[in-house]
Amino acid sequence: MSEGYVLTAEARDRVGKGSARAIRRQGDIPAVIYGDNKPPMIITLPRKDVWLKIQQGGFLTTVGEIEVGGKKHKVLAKDYQLEPVKDFVLHVDFLRISAKTIVTVNIPVHFVNEEDAPGIVEGGVLNVVRHEVEVNCPADAIPEYFTVDLSGAQLGDALKISSVALPEGVEVTITDRDFTLATIASPAGLKSDEEEAEAEVAPDEVEATEQKGDAEGEGEGEEEGGEE
Secondary structure (H helix, E strand, C coil), X not given: CCCXXXXXXXXXXXXXXXXXXXXXXXXXXXXXXXXXXXXXXXXXXXXXXXXXXXXXXXXXXXXXXXXXXXXXXXXXXXXXXXXXCCCCEEEEEEEECCCXXXXXXXXXXXXXXXXXXXXXXXXXXXXXCCCEEEXXXXXXXXXXXXXXXXXXXXXXXXXXXXXCCCCCCCEECCCCCCCEEEEEECCHHHHHHHHHHXXXXXXXXXXXXXXXXXXXXHHHHHHHHHHC
């Protein structure tokens, strides 16, 4: 689980587009804390502090604390909006959590020991099918990432979700199949190279076959002539 964070916020009473624009002009961003059977709390956060947390990675899978008026609220960021042109944060939604909260999150997948995978050493390519896996898990036990060990993987192998040791209490949301995370594929140029090689060999083989056939025909003709 990623290391938590603490943000200091101010409660706000006014809502609406006009209020939100005024907050952003001041260098802050509007946000909301909801969930845990409690009324939503409308807050304002320093844009720079939030942006730094997002840039550090794992923002949507890390439990943090937001201090409002001296009281700390345990939260998990569920969504944030970015300005499409200037790419700065416009708004953040936080889910208020407790010890019993179950959340649905996307966990990154890390692949290790490529140097010990014969299929890759021989020239194969790691084709990642899923960079993340969606799971249900306790909010206070979110995995930082899943690890897939490529040791011994051969060309044509498929690495499935069943190869990942899931922590206790963590369940994938796809339960109807053992889905693929990655495959060890042949290089894109390997097949064409083989086809070119076959094309180069084929005329020689045909010529050799024809010569063999002609030689056999001549031999048969001589034998027949000898009998006469």
